Amino acid sequence: MFLFIFIGVPLAIAGFLPLISRVSRRLLPDFLSNLCFVLLLAASVSIFNLWPGAGRFSHNLQWFGSNLNLALALDGLNVLMLFTVSVVSLAVGLFSINYIDRYGSRAIYYAILLVLVASINGIILATDLFTMYIFIEAAGIASYGLVALGRTRNSTEGAFKYLILSGVASSFILSGIALIFIKTGTTGIREISMAKNSITELSLILFIAGFGLKCALVPFHFWMPDAYTAAPAVMPAMSSGIFVKTAGVYAICRVFFNVYGLTPAVSSVMVYLGVISILAGAFLALGQTRLRRMLAYSSISQVGYIILGLGIGTPLGIIGGLLHLFYHSIFKTLLFLNAGAVEYATGTDESVDLGGLGGRLPFSSGTNIIGLLSAAGVPPLNGFWSKLIIVIALIQVKMFLYAFIAIFASVVTLWYLLLIQRRVFFGKLKESLKQVVEVPFWMTFSMAALAFVCVWTGVVFASFISEWVLPAATVLLDGLKSSLNTFMIGG
Amino acid sequence: MTAFLLAGTMVFAALAVFLKDMLKAVICLLISSVFLGIIFFRLNAPFAGVFEISVVAGLIVVLFILTISLTGGQKSFVEPSISLPIFLVLFFIFSYVLFVGIFRSGPAEEPVSMVEEYSKIGEVLWMGRALDTVGQISVIFAGVFVLLCVVGRKRDDK
Numbered sequence: 001m002f003l004f005i006f007i008g009v010p011l012a013i014a015g016f017l018p019l020i021s022r023v024s025r026r027l028l029p030d031f032l033s034n035l036c037f038v039l040l041l042a043a044s045v046s047i048f049n050l051w052p053g054a055g056r057f058s059h060n061l062q063w064f065g066s067n068l069n070l071a072l073a074l075d076g077l078n079v080l081m082l083f084t085v086s087v088v089s090l091a092v093g094l095f096s097i098n099y100i101d102r103y104g105s106r107a108i109y110y111a112i113l114l115v116l117v118a119s120i121n122g123i124i125l126a127t128d129l130f131t132m133y134i135f136i137e138a139a140g141i142a143s144y145g146l147v148a149l150g151r152t153r154n155s156t157e158g159a160f161k162y163l164i165l166s167g168v169a170s171s172f173i174l175s176g177i178a179l180i181f182i183k184t185g186t187t188g189i190r191e192i193s194m195a196k197n198s199i200t201e202l203s204l205i206l207f208i209a210g211f212g213l214k215c216a217l218v219p220f221h222f223w224m225p226d227a228y229t230a231a232p233a234v235m236p237a238m239s240s241g242i243f244v245k246t247a248g249v250y251a252i253c254r255v256f257f258n259v260y261g262l263t264p265a266v267s268s269v270m271v272y273l274g275v276i277s278i279l280a281g282a283f284l285a286l287g288q289t290r291l292r293r294m295l296a297y298s299s300i301s302q303v304g305y306i307i308l309g310l311g312i313g314t315p316l317g318i319i320g321g322l323l324h325l326f327y328h329s330i331f332k333t334l335l336f337l338n339a340g341a342v343e344y345a346t347g348t349d350e351s352v353d354l355g356g357l358g359g360r361l362p363f364s365s366g367t368n369i370i371g372l373l374s375a376a377g378v379p380p381l382n383g384f385w386s387k388l389i390i391v392i393a394l395i396q397v398k399m400f401l402y403a404f405i406a407i408f409a410s411v412v413t414l415w416y417l418l419l420i421q422r423r424v425f426f427g428k429l430k431e432s433l434k435q436v437v438e439v440p441f442w443m444t445f446s447m448a449a450l451a452f453v454c455v456w457t458g459v460v461f462a463s464f465i466s467e468w469v470l471p472a473a474t475v476l477l478d479g480l481k482s483s484l485n486t487f488m489i490g491g
Numbered sequence: 492m493t494a495f496l497l498a499g500t501m502v503f504a505a506l507a508v509f510l511k512d513m514l515k516a517v518i519c520l521l522i523s524s525v526f527l528g529i530i531f532f533r534l535n536a537p538f539a540g541v542f543e544i545s546v547v548a549g550l551i552v553v554l555f556i557l558t559i560s561l562t563g564g565q566k567s568f569v570e571p572s573i574s575l576p577i578f579l580v581l582f583f584i585f586s587y588v589l590f591v592g593i594f595r596s597g598p599a600e601e602p603v604s605m606v607e608e609y610s611k612i613g614e615v616l617w618m619g620r621a622l623d624t625v626g627q628i629s630v631i632f633a634g635v636f637v638l639l640c641v642v643g644r645k646r647d648d649k
Binding site: 007008011014015018060070071072104105107109111112115116118119122126127129130134135137139140141142145149170387 | 548620622624625627628629630632633634637639640
């Protein structure tokens with residue numbers, strides 16, 4: 001029953017919130033939603049402590065001794081993903097307490113956020129590709145809602161573009177699942193990995209295109225900058241922080257490592273897509289003046305690092321990729337929340353109109369520096385270690401050119417992020433910004449907490465790898481065996 | 492008859508995409524869904540047919556029309572002349588693929604009895620795929636909340 005908390009509790013509270021919005025417009029939605037996020041974080045840490053540290057467990061839920069036929073699976077990768085989702089969603093939930101006032105009904109906003117979290121947890125815990133697809137769709141619909149929360153024509157246009165491209169991605173994924181079903185007669189992850197000849201080239205291509213669109217890899221990236229620029233800051237924080245990681249990267253991991261088994265061809269495609277994304281994302285970010293647009297391109301580049309690391313397929317590469325997945329979730333959420341804080345305080349995220357805000361927004365400026373240095377991979381912050389491991393993994397397999405590109409793109413990242421920091425926070429304060437004051441407490445608290453996580457997980461990176469990332473990497477390294485050695489508990 | 496229904500489904504689905512007038516597009520979607528629902532019935536899949544006609548042709552079309560009326564979409568549109576050639580090209584491509592598929596698929600299987608199918612669908616839904624039902628609840632929740640958000644915004648704007 002414990003695992004179902006991750007889906008059932010946010011979904012139940014989401015259904016309840018619009019009903020209580022008549023009684024309490026502010027306090028109860030804020031309190032209940034954030035209580036739920038705290039509960040999920042506590043549950044993810046408890047699961048980490050309860051989980052034996054190895055193996056994949058499939059749990060068929062029971063209620064008073066009878067089977068509910070709700071099968072959920074837990075392994076090292078799930079544990080890491082659930083923790084990542086819980087940390088990011090709590091940070092965004094706390095940030096929203098002050099931020100979301102200008103975006104309509106608080107109860108509806110939190111309800112959408114909770115459905116998004118429940119669906120993302122559903123993607124992670126699903127034991128079946130079709131179930132995973134349904135939760136990807138649910139999370140996608142909730143994401144369009146978050147994009148459309150912005151009250152401008154651009155946000156509606158961004159949401160529409162996102163809707164259409166996400167629909168295209170979903171149709172690719174569904175077609176891939178249908179092809180597998182035709183071949184094997186099942187959509188269960190374990191059953192497909194047991195079936196012989198389940199691989200069809202067409203389904204692989206469909207999955208690469210579908211999941212590539214979901215995680216905005218180049219050349220499937222064009223929805224991301226528009227959607228992220230148009231939406232309120234909490235949407236890109238949630239999307240870049242966790243949705244892209246689960247509906248894109250996690251699904252790629254599950255399908256290509258545990259369902260198909262990583263073949264040299266898929267590995268090469270992942271490496272190529274990763275390298276192209278790293279370079280294209282970094283260079284496209286250089287020319288941007290709007291904070292969120294630049295961060296969107298930066299996300300494309302950073303997701304490229306994750307895919308590159310995973311695509312190498314060696315133990316070190318996979319550890320680097322998964323470590324960067326967690327670290328990027330933290331520092332990119334922080335950077336998007338910072339951009340939201342700047343926009344909240346000044347009314348714009350156009351860097352050309354900003355300047356000298358360091359004195360007016362000291363906390364936002366400080367946490368932004370930590371976030372950007374992490375993103376650029378400056379030691380001892382967390383982004384440094386994950387990029388270092390990926391580069392070492394590339395050198396290990398003699399991919400020297402790609403290692404050079406990874407280092408070079410990291411320098412470009414530092415360049416454009418410092419440029420933005422200088423434009424927005426340093427220099428002379430503009431006349432029009434003299435009335436600006438620091439953002440309210442919960443926004444500052446949320447950003448400070450994420451900045452602390454950036455520093456702390458960078459300092460204790462070795463123990464973080466051994467306790468959290470290594471079991472997750474083992475799941476991917478085990479490949480097909482991981483799904484085959486699933487232990488059934490209950491029912 | 493099936494070929495006629497399939498062609499009708501595709502024609503109206505394509506029109507739903509190409510027409511600029513939202514209301515006309517929604518009506519085309521409705522007709523396309525009805526055709527598809529009839530195909531499901533003819534293929535002995537009554538549950539799929541009922542869902543298709545009630546949910547897609549009924550509920551979703553009502554939601555679309557509601558949204559169009561709320562956002563004031565009933566303006567007069569000049570349909571671009573490029574729509575028709577694109578549609579015709581796509582129509583012939585899809586028709587070709589479809590008919591090749593039909594000719595290659597061989598004779599149809601014997602239909603299962605209705606009673607057998609009822610018990611099978613119930614079993615699949617409640618015994619085998621209960622988590623999918625939870626996923627569907629998430630989809631419905633997400634859709635309703637997004638709609639409430641958009642409708643609320645419209646009210647605020649007024």
